[in-house]
Amino acid sequence: MIPALLNGKLSREQENMEDILTSNVFGVLRYLPPSKGMIPLLKYTQDSTGNPTPFDDLPDDTSIDYFFWEPLHERRKENGERCEFCEPDVLLRLKKPDGTRLNVLVEAKLWSGKSSLPGGKDTPPKDQLAKEWDNLECLSERENATAYLVFLTADLKLPEDAILQSRNEFETKRPGRTFSCGWLSWRHVGEAFKGQNDLHLVDLVRVCKRLGLIFFSGISEIKLLPKILWRFQPIELAFNWNIDQPLEIDWRFTP
Numbered sequence: 142m143i144p145a146l147l148n149g150k151l152s153r154e155q156e157n158m159e160d161i162l163t164s165n166v167f168g169v170l171r172y173l174p175p176s177k178g179m180i181p182l183l184k185y186t187q188d189s190t191g192n193p194t195p196f197d198d199l200p201d202d203t204s205i206d207y208f209f210w211e212p213l214h215e216r217r218k219e220n221g222e223r224c225e226f227c228e229p230d231v232l233l234r235l236k237k238p239d240g241t242r243l244n245v246l247v248e249a250k251l252w253s254g255k256s257s258l259p260g261g262k263d264t265p266p267k268d269q270l271a272k273e274w275d276n277l278e279c280l281s282e283r284e285n286a287t288a289y290l291v292f293l294t295a296d297l298k299l300p301e302d303a304i305l306q307s308r309n310e311f312e313t314k315r316p317g318r319t320f321s322c323g324w325l326s327w328r329h330v331g332e333a334f335k336g337q338n339d340l341h342l343v344d345l346v347r348v349c350k351r352l353g354l355i356f357f358s359g360i361s362e363i364k365l366l367p368k369i370l371w372r373f374q375p376i377e378l379a380f381n382w383n384i385d386q387p388l389e390i391d392w393r394f395t396p
Contacts, residue, residue, distance in 0.1 A: 143169070143344050147351060159251035163230050165348060166330060167207065167247075169341045176201035177339065179233070183245070185329040186291055189304045189322050195245075195289050200238055208232040215279035224279060225265050225272040230293075232277075234286070242286035246277045249293040251327070255303060259310040266314050270307035274320055290322040295354060299324045327354040 143165050144150075155161060170178040180203065183196040214226045231247040248270060260267030266275045274290050281288035294300055308320040331349045334342040349355060 143348060147344070147347055159249050159253065160230075162251055162327070162348075162352070163249045164209070166327075166345060167209070167231050169345055171207045173339070173341055175203055175205045177337075178342070179205055182325070182330065182333045183291075185333055186323040186325045187299055189292075189299060189301070189308070189324060194323050195243055195287060199235075202238050204236045206234040208234070213273070213276035213280060215276045215283075217275075217279055218282065222265060224275040225267055227269070227273045227276055229273050229277075242284065243289065244277060244281045244284065244286045245289050245291060246273055247291045247293055247325075248273055251295055255307075259306065262314075264314075266311045268307045268310045270304065270322060271311040271314075271320070274307070274311055274322065275315065278318070288321065290320075291325050292322055293325045293327065295327050296324075297326070297328070297356070327352075328356050331355050 146161075146165065170182070173179075180196070180199055180201060183194075183199065186194045186196055188194050209231055210228050211232045212226065212228050213224070213232075215224045216222065217224065229246045230249040233245040233247065235243040235245060237243070255269040257267055257269045257272070259271070266272045270290065270292060274288075277288045277290060292300070292304060304322055304324065307322065311320045312318060327349060331346045331354070334346050337343060337346075
């Protein structure tokens with residue numbers, strides 16, 4: 142799919158489909174060692190509250206299992222209530238060398254917003270990020286893992302309002318629980334892998350450039366042209382009105 146995208150063989154609609162981009166990027170990273178692919182990208186994650194993320198000190202020899210569009214419909218232990226069904230884009234199960242586990246759910250958006258917004262006060266969290274975190278927290282408690290949600294968008298900066306909306310619904314409906322969400326931009330893909338020689342990573346950077354998913358990095362240096370020596374030389378025109386031989390004119394006046 143990546144060669145087709147890079148060579149303009151996909152329609153504009155297909156190029157703008159977030160599922161295709163998610164499959165291309167995370168599908169490639171899945172086949173690379175975590176230390177070369179997923180871990181460097183995750184370290185660009187910015188926590189929505191300004192706190193450190195669980196990726197800041199992630200060891201390079203952490204193992205990662207990938208699950209794409211995994212359906213989740215967990216039940217909360219404290220009251221038996223079902224969480225709202227969700228199907229997040231990518232679920233990453235990380236295992237550190239010391240055996241500790243980290244479940245990371247990635248919800249990817251390209252040019253669209255969240256697919257669902259907060260619901261009524263007597264319902265489980267319905268906002269897309271809130272219900273995904275609700276399920277992830279339950280899943281991670283059952284698997285004895287730390288949970289973390291990553292909102293992946295095309296934004297230039299952290300989408301504070303969208304995340305705050307999700308946080309408010311979750312923490313209102315789940316008193317005493319904390320919503321843990323970070324933000325990552327598609328534009329960070331190019332930042333994380335620029336200058337790499339691995340062909341997989343080179344192609345990922347090219348994909349992001351083709352789709353305009355890059356940060357502004359300033360104007361490139363203008364190269365000076367070599368000095369050209371020239372001058373305007375007017376052409377001097379000289380007319381010679383001298384006639385070597387007289388003209389013989391044969392004419393007559395007719396009244």
